[in-house]
Amino acid sequence: MFPKEKGVSISAAMPSELERSMESLIMVFHRYAEKDGDGNTLSKKELKELMKTELASFLKSQKDPAAIDTIMKDLDQNGDGKVSFEEFVSLVVGLSIACEQIYQLHTQKVAAKK
């Protein structure tokens, strides 16, 4: 009756690559959000720490020394001086979309060389 039961229970126990990525987004956010005060939002200081550790390459590519302030302002849509998970995710989405476009260009170049 449940020929795939074993397979299903394995898949429930072992998260997929996509599920692991989503879990990481949540865990990384909370790792920094819980550093001081409200554990459900990032203060500017916490966002700074997160970006310096987790997005070091991206941050180095930003020539503007006020990049973090600009990013904080952009992310903090409701202007409460804190970055919620929803607001943080929009940064991750923007960076992922930019990286994916570079990936597409790269694969096109590789294909053109063949």
Place this chain on the structure above:
Amino acid sequence: MFPKEKGVSISAAMPSELERSMESLIMVFHRYAEKDGDGNTLSKKELKELMKTELASFLKSQKDPAAIDTIMKDLDQNGDGKVSFEEFVSLVVGLSIACEQIYQLHTQKVAAKK
């Protein structure tokens, strides 16, 4: 002059947890997008395969047998019958935000018990 050079080069070689998550989003999308035809978008069939493998637990929780059709319609914002990376990411964002809200409720409950 570059006291942190070694540290910096290690961090450049070893992606952070957040960078690995973003890479996974791109790689998972392309793994399925490249199955047939256009490698930069998911057809309905490819989206179905991706969701069955990568989001099995979520899919099982959907009682509506037409869930994939509804999701495809929701994601395909420009109505071309294909899901681009940008459109796919909005699904991941929605699921991540929902999961994060559950995580917040869970940590609140745990804190209340202490």
